[in-house]
Amino acid sequence: MNNFLSAEPLLMARIKDKAGLSNVFSTIDLQGVTEKSQVVPAVHVIFDGYKPVSKAGNPDVIKLQQSWIIVVVVRNVSATHEASAVNEDAGPYILNAIQSLQGYKLSNEHSAIEIVAAPAPLIRAGFGYYPIKITTNVITRGIN
Numbered sequence: 001m002n003n004f005l006s007a008e009p010l011l012m013a014r015i016k017d018k019a020g021l022s023n024v025f026s027t028i029d030l031q032g033v034t035e036k037s038q039v040v041p042a043v044h045v046i047f048d049g050y051k052p053v054s055k056a057g058n059p060d061v062i063k064l065q066q067s068w069i070i071v072v073v074v075r076n077v078s079a080t081h082e083a084s085a086v087n088e089d090a091g092p093y094i095l096n097a098i099q100s101l102q103g104y105k106l107s108n109e110h111s112a113i114e115i116v117a118a119p120a121p122l123i124r125a126g127f128g129y130y131p132i133k134i135t136t137n138v139i140t141r142g143i144n
Contacts (some may be wrong), residue, residue, distance in 0.1 A: 001109045007066060007136055010106040011045050015070070018100035019043070021093060030119070033071050033129055040127070041093050044071040053137060060142035069118070070132040072097055077126035086128035090121075094130050101134055111137035 012024045023042035027033050033044045048067035072093045076085040098115060105112045118133035 001138060001140065004138070004140075005047060007068060007106055007110060007138075008045055008047065010110075011068060011070070011101070011134075014100055014104060014106070015043050015045070015097060019093070019096040021072075021097070027071070030069065030071065030129075030131070033073065038073060038075065038127060040073055040075040041089075042073045043093075043097060044073065045069075046071065048133065060144065061139060063137050063139055065135050065137050067116075068134050068136070070097055070101070070134065072128075072130040072132065074128045074130075075126050076128070083123045083128070086123050086126065090128045090130050094132065097132055101132075106136060109138055 015021055016024050021043050023039045025044050027044040027046050046069040048069045050064045050066045052062055053065045054063045074089045076089045078085045101113045102115050103112050113134050113136050116133050116135055118131045122129040
């Protein structure tokens with residue numbers, strides 16, 4: 001592995017190709033998603049950290065679980081004080097994003113994607129922000 005964050009462009013390409021969403025962006029954090037001038041519908045890919053999940057018999061080899069948040073963003077101003085219209089618009093995009101990612105192996109350096117518990121959605125002023133959290137594992141090796 002020569003790029004620890006190589007999953008990001010692979011996730012973006014997979015979503016563009018299989019989820020039917022052409023507006024796919026790299027974003028620093030969840031707060032950054034709501035601060036941007038929104039193009040909708042859109043997806044934002046956010047690196048959410050990593051944790052060690054196992055060590056091999058060799059102390060120079062470790063498996064790390066990377067977490068990524070995929071935020072589906074939609075807008076529906078027909079009912080800005082209710083979630084139902086925004087939810088109805090978001091539902092197909094959320095499903096397409098989940099189905100395009102679940103179980104998919106980004107590369108030989110990544111394990112198959114797993115969908116895990118995500119933060120709650122945020123709906124305000126006709127915008128809906130729906131996070132999908134995923135994980136993938138990578139193996140790193142120490143340099144001797």
